[in-house]
Amino acid sequence: MTIKHSYKGSNVALITPMFDDGAVDYESLNNLIDFHIDAGTSSIVSVGTTGESATVGVKEHLKIIKHTIEYAARRIPIIAGTGANSTSEAIELTQEAKNLGADACLLVTPYYNKPTQEGLFQHFKLIAESVDINQILYNVPGRTAVNMSVETTARLSKISNIIGIKDATGDLAVIKGLVKSCPEDFLLLTGDDATAVDFLLLGGHGGISVTANVTPKELQKVYMTAIAGNADLAKKANKELTSLHQNLFVESNPIPVKWALHKMGMCSKGIRLPLIELSSEFRPLIENDLKELNLI
Template sequence: MRIQHPITGAMVALITPMLEDGSVDFDALASLVEFHIENNTHAIVSMGTTGESATLNQSEHIEVMQKTLAFAKGRIPIIAGTGANSTSEAIELTQAAKDMGADAVLLVTPYYNKPTQEGLYQHYKAVAEAVDIDQILYNVPGRTAVDLAVETAVRLSVIKNIIGIKDATGDLTVAQALIEQCPEDFLLYSGDDATAVEFILMGGHGGISVTCNVAPAEVSSAYQAAFNEDRKTAESINANLYDLHQHLFIESNPIPVKWALYKMGKCDSGIRLPLTKLSPQARSVLEQDLSNLGVISR
């Protein structure tokens, strides 16, 4: 039986729009929040990987989360990205998110320092005990160089305010193991656009999506069809997004998605070093996808 929860469905891993000089464009951020509310996105993740959390300092990080909440005005759940490779910093950011009224937080596995599975368990347990807010684990080993084992996720799933996991491995055998071993009320989210529809058809509760930045209505419709166990419709909608799912990772995320939104007129083309603008050779590929979707004209 599928869990009913306010934070399920199509969730966008929102970019942080920037001007050419790299400063955060809060006017564009307000417009993007409206864009997602109008197009049936079910929740917004602020300051996740796609939000360039690694290139903003802590005060900017907190301000972007605050502004996103202010622009949303309670009309859509806001999940704040508060992960860090320092447990104390993750606790500080998580406390800030709670204080500002975030609906939940998303905590990426501590990156670079490569903790053991016991270290990961103790890290997440410490954050959960320190801050009373709903918390979502986030496993993306392709970026962090550490993999949260299914067994560790299952250990953590019984902690009261750890409510779910975003699994971005793209490995559906991992998804199946999580579905089979975690408690029924533990929320399971895909973090891989290419396999998200199948993840939901297997029993997942939604996806935190990069593609949703560009095609929120389509992603939402595909996920809803999957929730309704209408495989044919879900796969048909998803097939039209297949090239976009792939090409939004033609270079490191969020380089392509920021370029796509710039071409759609949703934001300026600003991005912060060490990330750079999408290379000229990749632009034509992505622009063809956007043209095929009808969101730009060529």
């Protein structure tokens, strides 16, 4: 197994737990890190989309990453979310994450400014050339308003420290294209829980998951079974999680998953504006899922 496949299986897109006033709850963060180490999660993504990267300032962003790395103390790999729509800011965040001891960085496609495919290529190429750390691309057009093509990803896959991609399109034609176009040791991770099993059966190596926040041990079993090619067993195990996969996206992530973890007693309800806590109409859906899985 090469270093590029050290993130095989279920990697958690970890929430950033907060008190009701929005301040980061570092004690709950410690407990969540231990929870994932005990569950066998492959790695933790710190301050990605689910970790509310869009609502924390730069200093706080780095403070959360630093705390996560120090508390984890090499017991589990830490992937730092360091993407930005400004190339210079992404370089700065990535360099700082390297300095703090991150194992790799996750870099989302620049949002809002809608770069061309060549712009995307040059953006990621410059970050990779500027900071000597393993980097994972992140394509999530539903949030960024830009879709990185398979062809652009394939070009970037030739850069030695760009080791993989998190694809959150939910489009299985994309994984087929990536398997065909990218080197065999280029890490292919899904960012879409609903289609993850099919993604893995088509040649993916793992995922960066929201559901893993709630059921890390169960999801790791599903993922590793699918990666091993045992389709029937993986689909059967995943069936129990299907409702949770769907309901964790009834409102914008991480609103539902934070509510779920709150109900499980893992953290407070805190979330930052412009995000607000889960609407009352959706709470019974999440609570029912948790009861079905014997989590509350």
